[in-house]
Amino acid sequence: MGAxxxxxxxxxxxxxxxxxxxxxxxxxxxxxxHGADPAANARLRLxxxxxxxxxxxxxxxxxxxxxGAGLTGEAVHFEHVVYEGFAPHRVPVMVECLTDNVNRAxxxxxxxxxxxxxxTSGSVAWDFDHVGIIEAEAATAGADAELAAIxxxxxxxxxxxxxxxxxxxxxxxxxxxxxxxxxxQGFRVLTAKLGYxxxxxxxxxxxxxxxxxxxxxxxxxxxxxxxxQNVFAGLNA
Numbered sequence: 001m002g003a004x005x006x007x008x009x010x011x012x013x014x015x016x017x018x019x020x021x022x023x024x025x026x027x028x029x030x031x032x033x034h035g036a037d038p039a040a041n042a043r044l045r046l047x048x049x050x051x052x053x054x055x056x057x058x059x060x061x062x063x064x065x066x067x068g069a070g071l072t073g074e075a076v077h078f079e080h081v082v083y084e085g086f087a088p089h090r091v092p093v094m095v096e097c098l099t100d101n102v103n104r105a106x107x108x109x110x111x112x113x114x115x116x117x118x119x120t121s122g123s124v125a126w127d128f129d130h131v132g133i134i135e136a137e138a139a140t141a142g143a144d145a146e147l148a149a150i151x152x153x154x155x156x157x158x159x160x161x162x163x164x165x166x167x168x169x170x171x172x173x174x175x176x177x178x179x180x181x182x183x184x185q186g187f188r189v190l191t192a193k194l195g196y197x198x199x200x201x202x203x204x205x206x207x208x209x210x211x212x213x214x215x216x217x218x219x220x221x222x223x224x225x226x227x228x229q230n231v232f233a234g235l236n237a
Contacts, residue, residue, distance in 0.1 A: 019224070020054060021051075021054075021056050021057075021060060022226075023229055024047065024050065024051045024054070024056060024064075025056075025060065025064040026078055026098045026229065027047045027050075027098070027229065028044065028047050028048065028051065028061065028064040028065055028068060029064050029065075029067055029068030029076050029078065030068060030078055030080075030098060031043040031044040031046075031047050031068065032044055032064070032065045032066075032067075032068030032069040033068055033069065033070075035069065036065050036066065036068075036069035036071065042176040043176075044065070045176075046175070046176065046179065046192045046193070047193075048061065048065075049189070049192075050190075050191050050192070050193075053190060053191075077100060078098040078099060078100055079098070079099055079100075079102055080096070080097070080098055081096075081097045081098075081099060081102060081105060081106075082094060082095065082096055082097070082125075083095040083097065083109045083113075083118065084118075084119040084120070084121065084122070084123050084124035084125055085113050085116055085117050085118040085119040085123070085124060086116050086117040086119065086124070087115075087116045087215045087218045087219060087233060087235075088115055088116055088211070088214045088215055088218055089202070089207055089211050089214065089215060090202070091116075091202045091215050091233055091234055091235050092124045092127050092128070092198065092202075092233070092234035093116070093124065093219070093222070093231065093232065093233050093234070094124060094125065094128055094196045094231075094232040094233075095109070095222055095228055095230075095231055095232075096195075096228070096229045096230040096231075096232075097109075097225075097227040097228055097229060098227065098229050099227040101227075104227070105227040108225055108227065112218075112221055112222055112225065115214075115218050115221075116218055125196075127198060127199050127200055127234060128196040128197060128198055128199060128232065128234070129196065129197045129199060130172055130194065130195075130196060131155075131169050131170065131171070131172060131194070131195065131196070131197045132169070132170035132171065132172050132173075132174060132175030132178065132192070132193075132194055132195075133167060133168075133169060133170075133175075133191075133192070133193055133194070133195045133197070134154070134167070134168040134169075134170065134175070134178060134179050134182065134189055134191070134192045135160055135165055135166075135167055135189075135190045135191045135192075136165065136166055136168060136182055136187040136188060136189045136190055137164050137165050137166070137187065137188050137190060138164070138166075138186060138187060138188075139183070139186055139187055139188040140186040142186075143185065143186030143187055144186075145157045145166045145168075145187070147185070148168075148182060148185035148186060148187055149168055151181070151185050152168070152178045152181035152182050152184075152185055153170070153174055153177060153178050153181060154168040154169060154170050154174075154178050155169050155170055155171060156168075156169040157169070161237065165190065166187070168182065168187075169197060172194055175192055175193075175194060176192075179192040193230075195230060195232055196232040197232075198232070198233070198234030198235075199234075200234065201234040201235055201236040202234055202235050202236065203236050204235055204236055204237055205236075215233075215235065219231055219233055
């Protein structure tokens, strides 16, 4: 499947929008630890651009930057934790959390993985590559994704999950460089982040409709958890 598992037909109601803004605010606060100026902080710049693309309110965005940079006097501490395991029907899953309470996150993961199987560190990670993931769309007529990938320095490119989008895969250290180079090659960057790419994904066509529904429900439950930032599943659409 694509870079990151996304619920199909996910509504854009206020609560769904609120969850998205909450996840982005965490990313912004963590990135702002290394400086509040996006021009001098590549990681912050990428997250801020993503927040603007989904119309996060300006005051919410600026407050998250100041809070993360320690300019408000509030203590902000999120720990990055990765959980590994299997969804139903042995679909491998990597779950990235940003949490201010590791014990709560661990307890939640144990409960959520009861319908699958929670693994130990390294039990699933070997079946994923840690990569930079850029979701982009053609901004000019006739833009060639494969040529753009070569010119921008991406390792690979493929069709994205959404209509008209492309996924450019990079070395983790090249994420910012490639995202900056793609616009000159005719592509508008929608999102850019580090994540996981499955090496041997399960073919969704090999699962029954009922089995696939169970997998989707499991992934959706993970994604709805307050501490979960990203869910990466080894599943080909």
